[in-house]
Amino acid sequence: MQSPKEIRLAIRNGAHNTNTSGLAGGFVQANLAILPADWAAEFLLFCQLNPKPCPLVGVAxxxxxxxxxxxxxxxDIRTDVPKYRIFEEGQLVNEVEDIRDYWRDDLVTFALGCSFSFEEALLADGLEIRNVTEGVNVPMFRTNLACKPAGRFSGNMVVSMRPMKPADAIRAIQICSRFPSVHGAPVHFGDPAAIGIDDIHTPDFGDAVSIREGEVPVFWACGVTPQVVLEQARPPFCITHSPGHMLVTDLPNSKLSVF
Structure with missing residues (x-):
């Protein structure tokens, strides 16, 4: 298995440009938000008020x-993520594999915990993770769950979904409660409509996965939430990771467990 540094170098050299699910077992992967300095303090406060969808693991x-x-x-945050999204006035204007041409001296980088870290703990306990089994990006959905506003930042939570049998869902809650720095326990399981999701088979981000008879969808707060919030806040310029395309860090998952 490649080390986190080897994976980052492969990404930097263009040898890996797809999602990072299942890579670098044992190490934290991070979502990104990169903002102008005059927006950074408000975004930091937004993260502090909304630790489930926006768990900070590092700030430049x-x-x-x-x-x-x-x-x-x-x-090198400009090259070490497989794919980035470029936003202007809240609108997605480009998706690129390298942001050196977009880099500015006033940009502040935020790294946020990612659900790929707790997937490892679930797999180690014998639970199936459907997006890993099917080799696709995890499905993610916009919801009606409101985040706490901070300054110019407000909006609803995005969630990731993994189907499980009810007993496995309970076990997943127990396991993920140990990892508050990577979204913690699920925020909902069962009826998708209860959190504003109309079609569980059509995710807003990522890929659809099969849901088998006797299974229920289980929803975790998702690090794509800042992208939705940035769309609404409309900063003149910002950069995020592309959903599922994370920064692979050297931080062991074990350091994030509270038990």
Whole structure:
């Protein structure tokens, strides 16, 4: 198995440009939000008020920094993610594999915990993760679950979904409660309409997965939430990861467990 640094170098060199689900077992993967400095304080407060969808695992010390100390050796945030999204005035304008041409000295990078980390703990306990089994990106949905507003940032939560038998869903709640820094326990399971999802087979982000007889959809807060919030806040410019295409860090998952 490749180390996190080897995976980042493969991404940097263009040898890997697809989603990172299942890579770097044992290590934290991170969602990204990169904002101008004059928006950063409000976004930091938004994350602090909404730790389920926006669990901070690192913030750049200074505007223009291309690394976050202690998160990933030799990190260059401009090249080490498989795919990025570029937003202007809240509108997606491009999706690229390298952001060096977009980089500015006033940009502040935020790294947020990712559900791929707790997937490893679920798999280790013998639970199936359908998106891993089927080799696709996890399905993600917009919901009617409101986040707490902070300054110019507000909006509803995005969730990721994994189908499970009810008994396995209960076990997943117990396991994921140990990992608050990577979204923690599910926020809902059962009827998708109860959280504003009209069609469970048509995700807003990621890929659809099969839901078998006797299974229920289980929903976790998702790190794509900041993208939806940024669309609504409409900063003049910002960058995020493309859903499912994460920063692979050197931070062990075990460091995020509270037990």
């Amino acid at each position: 010390a200074n505007p223009g920094d291309i690394a976050i100390e202690g998160l990933a050796a030799g990190m």
